[in-house]
Amino acid sequence: MTATATTALPDRWLVVRLSALGDVVLTTGVLEHLRATLGWEFHFLTRAAFAPALQGLPAVKKLVLPEAGALRGAAWLKACRDLAARHEGFGLLDLHGTLRSRALGALWRGPVLRHPKFAVQRRLYGLTRGEGLRARLERLNVPQRYALAVLGEAPPREALRPVIHLREDELAYGRDLVAGLGDDVPVCALHPYATHAGKRWPTGHWQSLAQRLAMVGWKTVVIGRHPAPLFAVDPPEGTTDLTNATDIRQTCAILAQCQALVTGDSGPMHLGTAVGTRVVALFGPTVRAWGFAPSGPQDVVIETPLPCRPCSLHGGRGCRRGEQCMRDIDPDTVARAVLVRPGPEGGAA
Known part of the structure; x- marks a missing residue:
């Protein structure tokens, strides 16, 4: 879409991205870019669990948080009608692209924009693993694909990098906690942790990594939520386990005060x-071509x-190789990546 075309659009939009955490986080840099370049402002429809990632974001003027029961069946259709009526004069920026968000689009009273999901290309690459398809998919990451809903060309990925705005009291909390680990x-x-078992690095590998980092004077802190904490008993020396805390x-x-984060393909990665x-x-089961690196x-x-x-797209399919793609990632390789900074443009080990 050209600059001339965007001037004919409203400057207020309801954004739809209901899940998951990483997907919501990946919208933040895009919305900030659109605010800075087009002067747009946004209301954001998402689940309450993911709303904290959007708090304090200048582009987002209001969070719209439906109750879980309002997202299904007849209740959702009623919610769609109510949302369309309350947002008269707004555009709808659908960054989810599901049947649920399309139902809202069908009832919307203004312009509706959606991003390309490249679903056919993804499926073909998953089936063929063709190098040409891989290269085409890797040209644009998910934030760039989001931006294509509005812009004719995708901005460079650094212009759309996700951003979290922390308050000073939150920054102080992180500084105090990390300072307490050692001067x-x-x-x-x-x-x-990971939603799907296929994306989990073995527990023994995490223990080995923590031990290797401790040997060279690093502290480690475990973050995330899971019913079975990684180090439920006897964490390695120098490791503080904040699972579910x-x-x-x-x-x-806390992450803002750390020198590095090691994670699988997950929301906290973003x-x-x-x-x-x-x-x-x-x-492991997922790849950069999906756009989430x-x-x-x-x-x-x-x-x-x-x-x-x-x-698979999210690592949920069972593996006959026993998650070899994750098992074969060596803790020594990961430790070196933590300890040795890559070049200014990053890279892959």
């Missing part, structure tokens, strides 16, 4: 990039070159 010692955050804002405040922490991401200038992705990758 003037580097700290690496570990996020060992922090909310999204507190997690961001939180790390959003607060400027160097991310070492471990990719971290985009910080010194972020790196570590992955195992296996012919069966990628096997």
